[in-house]
Amino acid sequence: MSKDKLHLLSNESYKALFDDLYPSLCLFANRYLKDLDTSKDVVQDVFIKTWERKVSHPNYNAIKSFLYTSVKNKSLDYLRSKYHKNTIITPDTDFYKIQTKEHFLSEMVIVDVYANLESAMKSLPNKCEQILRFSLNEYTNNEIAEELSITINTVKTQKRIAYKKLRNALSHLNSFFTFF
Helix, strand or coil: HHHHHHHHHHHHHHHHHHHHHHHHHHHHHHHHHCHHHHHHHHHHHHHHHHHHCCCCCCHHHHEEEEEHHHHHHHHHHHHHHEEEEEEEECCCHHHHHCCCHHHHHHHHHHHHHHHHHHHHHHHHCCCHHHHHHHCCCCCCHHHHHHHHHHCCHHHHHHHHHHHHHHHHHHHHCCCCCCCC
């Protein structure tokens, strides 16, 4: 692709990109690092370096892919670092496996699906979201009804509404998974 078709991010676009991808990239880094604070540092470093270098991109998917790849590489660098090897014992980490393209793509899909689910859940009516979150935390219908001082039938109805809305909101993921 020629340089004239590449775009530099404006301040506003960069902030929007950061707001959109930061949570998912932190979760993604955490899949490698198993330490949320370190994951946040890694993602912030990647965003800072991307901004400082004025990285150009042809479109949203390209910059998203670039950021995921950068976070993966920075996470692997951290895991290989002398500091990490000397201070944190990770006997269960299979360094060969986590460096593979398959692992990278798998983790990226997991985090992306989680981000889509979280976004869809936040778009639900408040009561539906609240009941669904209880349900996902393995509360029974009776426990949810008691916790929220509502009837069991209300819990069932709200869950049915939530699942229907989630199916619609997440229908674009059907090529990967079948939900509910």
